[in-house]
Amino acid sequence: MSFAAVFAAVLGLAVPIAAAFAATAQGKVGAAAMEGIARQPEAAGDIGRNLIITLALIEALVIYALLTFFMLFGNIPTLIERLGQL
Amino acid sequence: MEEHAGSWINLLVNLEPEWLQRYLPLGVVTAWLVLLMVVLMAWLGTRRMQRVPTSGWQTLGEWAYNLCINFCRQIIGPGGERYAPLIGTLFAYILIMNLTGLVPGFASPTAGLNMTLALALVAVVGAGICGARAKGWRYLEHFVDGPLPLWPLMALIHLIGELARVLSLSFRLFGNIFAKEMVIGQVLVFLGSIVAMHQLSLLLRGPMVLGGTLFLHIPLLLLGLLVSLIQAVVFVMLTAAYIQGAVETHAESH
Numbered sequence: 001m002s003f004a005a006v007f008a009a010v011l012g013l014a015v016p017i018a019a020a021f022a023a024t025a026q027g028k029v030g031a032a033a034m035e036g037i038a039r040q041p042e043a044a045g046d047i048g049r050n051l052i053i054t055l056a057l058i059e060a061l062v063i064y065a066l067l068t069f070f071m072l073f074g075n076i077p078t079l080i081e082r083l084g085q086l
Numbered sequence: 087m088e089e090h091a092g093s094w095i096n097l098l099v100n101l102e103p104e105w106l107q108r109y110l111p112l113g114v115v116t117a118w119l120v121l122l123m124v125v126l127m128a129w130l131g132t133r134r135m136q137r138v139p140t141s142g143w144q145t146l147g148e149w150a151y152n153l154c155i156n157f158c159r160q161i162i163g164p165g166g167e168r169y170a171p172l173i174g175t176l177f178a179y180i181l182i183m184n185l186t187g188l189v190p191g192f193a194s195p196t197a198g199l200n201m202t203l204a205l206a207l208v209a210v211v212g213a214g215i216c217g218a219r220a221k222g223w224r225y226l227e228h229f230v231d232g233p234l235p236l237w238p239l240m241a242l243i244h245l246i247g248e249l250a251r252v253l254s255l256s257f258r259l260f261g262n263i264f265a266k267e268m269v270i271g272q273v274l275v276f277l278g279s280i281v282a283m284h285q286l287s288l289l290l291r292g293p294m295v296l297g298g299t300l301f302l303h304i305p306l307l308l309l310g311l312l313v314s315l316i317q318a319v320v321f322v323m324l325t326a327a328y329i330q331g332a333v334e335t336h337a338e339s340h
Binding site: 070 | 254260264268319320
């Protein structure tokens with residue numbers, strides 16, 4: 001039972017950890033893009049397009065963590081049930 | 087992976103019988119409806135075409151066509167308008183499928199891995215076909231580089247790269263749309279549990295549910311609009327970038 005409790009508690013940490021690192025990375029990307037646009041306003045279109053692609057690539061990693069969360073989240077009742085049988 | 091997840095409103099009130107969900111998933115029906123919708127819009131837009139459009143449908147069609155052509159030219163470069171049909175169709179189909187999920191009682195087909203995997207395969211295989219048509223056998227040069235003894239290894243690595251593209255495209259779209267629907271549904275369940283709390287008086291529960299709807303549910307629906315649009319744009323943008331990588335010649339890239 002305690003294993004299930006630890007499992008449930010740690011599961012909640014997965015997305016925040018992923019989101020924290022992704023936020024750092026996205027902040028860096030955004031800052032660099034803004035600097036680039038400020039230096040060369042005429043390249044704003046190109047930079048903005050690449051910015052969206054890069055942000056989407058980083059975002060995808062958080063989404064993988066969220067998917068894992070949703071998949072494991074549904075298993076907690078089963079886990080508790082099985083551990084209770086032992 | 088989980089079964090096809092029905093509409094988010096099913097978490098609160100189950101509108102769909104189980105046997106129906108099993109043999110005719112809502113997502114599949116929605117995908118057909120969206121397909122019909124896109125075809126109908128294209129048909130209305132091109133019916134009785136005039137030099138100066140008088141019907142709104144033709145104006146809408148021309149606007150969308152221009153948008154698509156410019157998008158392709160920007161990303162793929164001159165001559166990119168050849169790939170506009172693939173890009174434009176993917177965009178319209180994915181956008182409308184993403185948005186359908188916001189309607190109560192409907193489910194986004196893209197919230198299931200089956201649909202997104204199919205779309206990602208179309209995008210990546212389509213990019214390969216575009217490259218092969220543009221360059222013929224020389225397209226295979228993409229898969230090999232470095233000294234001759236290393237070619238089999240490099241080919242393997244590039245093949246794994248193509249596979250990773252399919253996986254990342256499909257999982258990104260699936261994850262975002264699935265998460266959007268799950269979050270909307272869970273908030274609805276939360277509001278429903280407040281309604282069901284009989285210990286609290288109605289005077290207390292009413293404002294709580296009203297506030298939850300106004301400040302939690304409606305903003306999440308608006309966020310859903312944004313996510314739907316962004317994910318559709320990102321999908322076609324990456325597809326266009328893959329096509330650009332496949333058709334570009336080495337003279338241009340250096």
